Amino acid sequence: MNAVLRNLRVVRRMTAAEIAQQSVYRGAWIIFMLANITMPIISLLIWRTALASGAELPVDERYVTTYFVLLGFVTMATSSWMAGFLATDIRMGKLSSWMIRPASLLVGFLANNVSEKFLKLFALVPMIGIVWWIFRDSMNIPADAGRWVLFAVSILFGAALVFTIDILIASLAFWMDDVSALVQARVIVASVLSGSVVPLALMPAWSQGFVDNQPFRYTVSFPVEIVAGQLTGRELLVGLGFQLGYVVVFAVIARLVWAAGIRAYSAVGA
Amino acid sequence: MTTYLSDKPPLDRTWLHKQRRHVRLWRRFFAQAVVRETHFRAHFLTTLLVGLVQLGLGIVPTLLLFGFTAEVHGWSRAEVIALVGVFQIVTGLIATFVAPNLNRMTTYLTEGELDGVLLRPVSSQFYLTLRWINVAELTNVASGIVVLVIGLVQAGIAPSLAQVLQAVVLVGCGLVLLTAVWSAMSFLAFWLQSVNPIGFVFLNLMEAGRYPLVFFPVAVRTFLTFAFPVAFATTFPVQALAGDLGWGPVFAGLGLAVVALLLVRLLWRRGLLTYSSASS
Numbered sequence: 001m002n003a004v005l006r007n008l009r010v011v012r013r014m015t016a017a018e019i020a021q022q023s024v025y026r027g028a029w030i031i032f033m034l035a036n037i038t039m040p041i042i043s044l045l046i047w048r049t050a051l052a053s054g055a056e057l058p059v060d061e062r063y064v065t066t067y068f069v070l071l072g073f074v075t076m077a078t079s080s081w082m083a084g085f086l087a088t089d090i091r092m093g094k095l096s097s098w099m100i101r102p103a104s105l106l107v108g109f110l111a112n113n114v115s116e117k118f119l120k121l122f123a124l125v126p127m128i129g130i131v132w133w134i135f136r137d138s139m140n141i142p143a144d145a146g147r148w149v150l151f152a153v154s155i156l157f158g159a160a161l162v163f164t165i166d167i168l169i170a171s172l173a174f175w176m177d178d179v180s181a182l183v184q185a186r187v188i189v190a191s192v193l194s195g196s197v198v199p200l201a202l203m204p205a206w207s208q209g210f211v212d213n214q215p216f217r218y219t220v221s222f223p224v225e226i227v228a229g230q231l232t233g234r235e236l237l238v239g240l241g242f243q244l245g246y247v248v249v250f251a252v253i254a255r256l257v258w259a260a261g262i263r264a265y266s267a268v269g270a
Numbered sequence: 271m272t273t274y275l276s277d278k279p280p281l282d283r284t285w286l287h288k289q290r291r292h293v294r295l296w297r298r299f300f301a302q303a304v305v306r307e308t309h310f311r312a313h314f315l316t317t318l319l320v321g322l323v324q325l326g327l328g329i330v331p332t333l334l335l336f337g338f339t340a341e342v343h344g345w346s347r348a349e350v351i352a353l354v355g356v357f358q359i360v361t362g363l364i365a366t367f368v369a370p371n372l373n374r375m376t377t378y379l380t381e382g383e384l385d386g387v388l389l390r391p392v393s394s395q396f397y398l399t400l401r402w403i404n405v406a407e408l409t410n411v412a413s414g415i416v417v418l419v420i421g422l423v424q425a426g427i428a429p430s431l432a433q434v435l436q437a438v439v440l441v442g443c444g445l446v447l448l449t450a451v452w453s454a455m456s457f458l459a460f461w462l463q464s465v466n467p468i469g470f471v472f473l474n475l476m477e478a479g480r481y482p483l484v485f486f487p488v489a490v491r492t493f494l495t496f497a498f499p500v501a502f503a504t505t506f507p508v509q510a511l512a513g514d515l516g517w518g519p520v521f522a523g524l525g526l527a528v529v530a531l532l533l534v535r536l537l538w539r540r541g542l543l544t545y546s547s548a549s550s
Binding site: 027028031032034035038039042043045046047049050053054055056057181184188191192197198202203204 | 316320323324327330331334335337338339341342343462466467468470471473474475477478481485486487490
């Protein structure tokens with residue numbers, strides 16, 4: 001228990017330090033977030049056009065609109081970008097200096113993740129707000145606060161899931177020289193299977209069984225569906241259960257691989 | 271045999287000779303890039319593979335969309351696939367010739383590398399925009415041509431020579447226009463110091479070029495034609511191949527390209543005036 005509390009304190013301090021440091025790049029964050037919402041807006045316009053010209057989609061205009069307006073926010077909130085950096089730190093032996101410190105190297109990456117997301121919010125939320133206002137007449141806005149609480153919880157789970165997948169991929173750097181191809185492969189696979197390019201509801205019928213249950217759905221699509229879709233109480237519970245299950249499973253695997261990696265680690269220059 | 275010691279005519283400074291010198295220089299850049307690429311065959315292979323996967327994924331939304339409907343605003347699936355082919359060609363050309371340079375703009379300005387460029391007897395803007403070439407990306411141009419041909423055959427379009435000419439000129443204009451826009455965005459580095467993420471915005475906006483112009487609301491169409499002219503690079507060439515376009519848009523594209531080049535030139539000059547070297 002003491003160790004957990006100490007780690008939390010370290011994360012809080014490091015996050016504060018990171019925020020102070022990263023605030024220098026205010027202009028860059030705004031530009032990054034502009035890029036972040038560009039794709040969802042393009043997709044939104046395309047699918048609304050398809051609907052307007054008579055395409056028979058399995059979902060209605062409200063679903064599509066709400067989905068793509070929220071998409072930019074959720075992809076940012078659950079994203080992780082550390083795999084490449086962590087792999088470099090392992091390969092270049094930077095891990096060595098962390099092994100004699102009273103906190104894990106991963107704590108540093110966690111602090112970096114939290115602080116950058118916090119700063120990005122200031123740039124992203126106003127942009128999403130504007131898009132929301134433009135399409136306010138065809139948005140699904142659940143009235144009960146419970147949905148929004150579930151939405152927030154599900155985003156937290158999703159963020160944890162993406163983060164652990166990243167640790168898992170980067171940990172392979174203990175044995176491989178270069179994981180950049182793996183990182184790229186994950187980005188490509190995730191872009192389709194997470195629902196960040198096309199809503200999973202629009203995937204062909206024959207793929208639904210697989211698409212609905214694979215882990216990437218719970219990194220982006222599921223949180224958005226909580227607000228945009230008409231998930232029943234049962235579906236919500238099952239979904240959250242699945243999401244939590246994936247977080248636990250991936251966390252256990254990542255923990256094992258990381259521990260094995262640390263044992264196998266022989267640093268350059270150490 | 272001429273050596274460096276033998277008498278040489280002085281650099282000819284007439285306008286025409288200057289242009290010829292730059293073309294000759296660019297040929298050297300290209301030859302050097304090809305030689306370099308032969309040293310990194312793994313890079314060539316990964317670029318090819320990644321390009322193919324991205325091409326496949328890029329078609330996914332289009333295929334899904336046309337699973338629900340036969341045509342959208344007069345565009346059939348085959349025509350949109352032809353358009354994706356043109357998009358792949360254009361993005362491949364930009365990734366080959368332009369992106370490797372403009373992505374370095376921040377380093378040029380913040381590390382003082384621009385100093386070295388300004389001392390050379392070439393146009394600094396030419397050097398900064400076209401010095402580096404990523405030959406491996408040409409594989410994406412090749413795969414784009416294949417997709418374009420598949421789309422055209424499926425759509426039953428057999429363009430005449432004049433129509434092909436129109437399309438090629440339009441793609442050329444689109445390339446010049448998009449390069450000008452990206453250059454202008456990068457040259458903002460003179461005033462903002464760091465513009466590294468500008469490339470992300472540019473490439474994300476480019477994605478709109480995967481779809482025909484008429485798929486967007488009117489306001490967005492205007493934006494994609496005049497402000498961020500990706501329409502000239504993808505929609506118009508495909509329309510030209512289908513024979514739906516007269517020479518009007520072709521000349522409009524040429525005119526816009528000249529205007530854009532002049533504006534970027536102006537911006538570059540203004541930017542240079544504010545440049546105070548980072549190293550001295």
